[in-house]
Amino acid sequence: MDELIDFYLQPSVTSDLGRHRELLAGLPDEPEALGRVVRGLLIHDYTVKVEGLPFSDDRWAHLQTVGAEAILDNVLGIDAAPLGQERAAERRMVGFCYHFALLHCALLRATGTPARIRCGFAGYFQAGIWADHWVVEYWDGKRWMRTDPQIGRHDLSGDDFRDGITGWHGARADPSTSPAYGNGELWGWDELRGTLINDVAALNKVEVAGWYWCEPLMVEPLDQPHRDLDDALDTFARLAGSAHSVAAIRANAERYPEFQPPPDAVAR
Template identity: 40%
Template sequence: MKASQEILDFYTRPAAMTSAGAHAPRLDELPRDVPSLVRVVQGLLLHQHWAHAYGVELSDERRDESHLRPVDRMLDRLLAHDARPLSAARPLETRLVGTCRQFTVLLVVLLRAKGVPARARCGFAGYFNPGSFVDHWVCEYWNAAEARWVLVDAQIDDAQRAALQPDFDLLDVPRDRFVVAGDAWTKGRAGEADPMKFGFLDEGGLWFIDGNIVRDLAALNGMEMLPWDCWGAMSRPEEPHGDERLALFDRLAAITRAPDARFAELRATYEGDDRLRVPATVLNAVLNRQDTI
């Protein structure tokens, strides 16, 4: 499918969470190709849940870095630790601590700075725990030569690859190995997959999937929130949906599964519904507090 120029332009422009701000000139020196940019990202970030695998013990203050949302603030903190050019891979102790979401949005920013359309996708990865699909984010970029969107998992570096042993190219993740939230919902509703297999740790089910649909919708509209930010239409744990809410999420799943084909509807649905649009404050469910955006 060929994406329209309007769509490609939209996903090339910085947005609220994906602007480098005053640090934009620092991106000029970086390479243009996807593999090199992925290596840059991996040299700047440390995943908080993998830190122990690298022999790093994180303080509470360092763990709090994973709650930074806008990329310009992420870069503020990173450069406060180590002011060298972004092309310089940091030692583990001076990398910015984050999650899959930070790896994803930083790669989105770097790709857009090079004129490559890119967007964050929220869904579930089937390559962490066999038999389950774990809450996860990846980057999706437009490969102009092949005229298609390609999924890239920037988080999985050499150490994680050795531990996980994926049997596919992490620079071109198959759509059945990373399942966008809308696809997970549709499969669950159709009985093609067990909704309880989609989640994180001991939590899962349609209520978990619908939260990721709302986050994916927001990300596709330029608001890449934290994986634990909650607002509006998202269900509470184990909350029953009822016919009206099932119909709502059936529609949202269909829109986000094919965002290019329904781009005008994607934009209008997000902007026109207070339940879906990111509000001025959201619940940070990890810290159990209201955060101002």
């Protein structure tokens, strides 16, 4: 466990703050307080639409951002105030749950808390629906705590959130539940497959969103079972779920290179 804790304390390519590390002075190191910092820097694209904020095309392009350093490039390009200063809604970077989770994870690692992001499904946005969502897990000294930095919901239970591995196993055990998993556009097996590979990649600290790059997942029809592909993903998910060492995590990635995203994959 000590090896894993140290692994998730160190930055990845995508969670490295780069030249912005020097801006952390004065920020809190308590995990939920850092979540509030993140919410003061970012605004969800759905909120922008609901509130009718007049964001330019350049601002909307921030949805494609990959990596914590690039997120802060955008944040500070809009408003150069200290990171601990909450911005007005129209002065925040537009992003989605991935950006909230990745930036929170990056700040946690940089301030001394082991953390990782998880791609999965939240059950608290709409009854009976498991919505595609990213959250953060941080080590509190005894266990992994799950928190949602986008909305400030913390200590998530299994009834609140299912990671991609858990969601996959559940749907494979009871295929009738697969249509409940989605994101407003994609539902069922395509969503379950993509979320699974994103979740496993994030456990290996390759933290990107979207799976357009993954040719094996481009099967038709997308929302239907495909035996050979799904059997391979069963093994992939089982190995990832039982990987309790850095060596095991990396071995699973090496065994299935076709399911490993490039570290510069566009977020969306």
